[in-house]
Amino acid sequence: MLKKNNFKTPDLEKIKYWVFDLDNTLYSHHADLFTQVDHKMGLFIQEMFGISYADAKIKQKQFFRKHGTTLRGLMTEHAIEPFDYLEFVHNIDFSVLRVDEMLNDALDALPGKKFIYTNASNAYAEIVLSHIGLVGRFDDIFDIHDADFLPKPDIRSYHKMIEKFAINPETSIMVEDIAGNLNPAAELGMETVWVPTDTDLSQSGQIDKNIDYIASDLSGWLKNVADSID
Numbered sequence: 001m002l003k004k005n006n007f008k009t010p011d012l013e014k015i016k017y018w019v020f021d022l023d024n025t026l027y028s029h030h031a032d033l034f035t036q037v038d039h040k041m042g043l044f045i046q047e048m049f050g051i052s053y054a055d056a057k058i059k060q061k062q063f064f065r066k067h068g069t070t071l072r073g074l075m076t077e078h079a080i081e082p083f084d085y086l087e088f089v090h091n092i093d094f095s096v097l098r099v100d101e102m103l104n105d106a107l108d109a110l111p112g113k114k115f116i117y118t119n120a121s122n123a124y125a126e127i128v129l130s131h132i133g134l135v136g137r138f139d140d141i142f143d144i145h146d147a148d149f150l151p152k153p154d155i156r157s158y159h160k161m162i163e164k165f166a167i168n169p170e171t172s173i174m175v176e177d178i179a180g181n182l183n184p185a186a187e188l189g190m191e192t193v194w195v196p197t198d199t200d201l202s203q204s205g206q207i208d209k210n211i212d213y214i215a216s217d218l219s220g221w222l223k224n225v226a227d228s229i230d
């Protein structure tokens with residue numbers, strides 16, 4: 001695995017904007033919310049097509065591979081209404097999440113504007129933020145509706161995100177658990193922080209030169225960054 005000096009911290013004189021992914025970045029991937037969402041996606045497809053759950057899961061994987069997300073596949077090939085789908089798949093048990101005081105304090109101490117950039121919906125992001133105790137910590141959220149349903153790592157989504165937040169990528173830093181989602185950010189001139197997990201998804205698309213910092217423990221890393229301020 002790629003090794004980077006974990007003691008190296010970004011230049012806070014330069015970085016004015018922090019762009020955080022949400023899922024598996026701002027809370028531990030061990031909470032595994034995606035397994036619940038993934039199951040609900042299967043149920044949605046099962047119900048919609050009147051097929052078995054096993055066949056629904058096969059169809060779901062085909063959509064994901066061809067279109068980047070199951071939702072985009074359903075919208076492109078079957079013109080579904082995204083709101084109903086998102087409401088259905090995000091109706092899960094959030095009680096596995098815990099308030100993260102250390103992350104809360106670290107974000108508080110960090111200068112600059114802070115944003116959420118997620119492939120999920122705003123409504124879902126707000127629920128997650130409430131369960132990890134981070135409501136009010138972010139200046140704005142860019143969600144899948146803002147992206148016109150083009151998920152990361154589609155570079156068109158990043159352009160829209162930069163426009164919505166009105167940020168300069170050259171003075172921005174993006175924090176993400178999926179290495180591949182950092183590639184467009186790096187291409188656009190942003191600095192990048194990878195929050196690696198032991199999952200294949202986290203490592204997919206990894207290009208070493210597009211990763212500036214590695215933060216296995218994001219709370220600790222951010223605290224260290226905040227503490228580096230004179």
Ligand SMILES: [Mg+2]
Pocket residue numbers: 021022023024025176177178
């Ligand atoms: Mg994520």
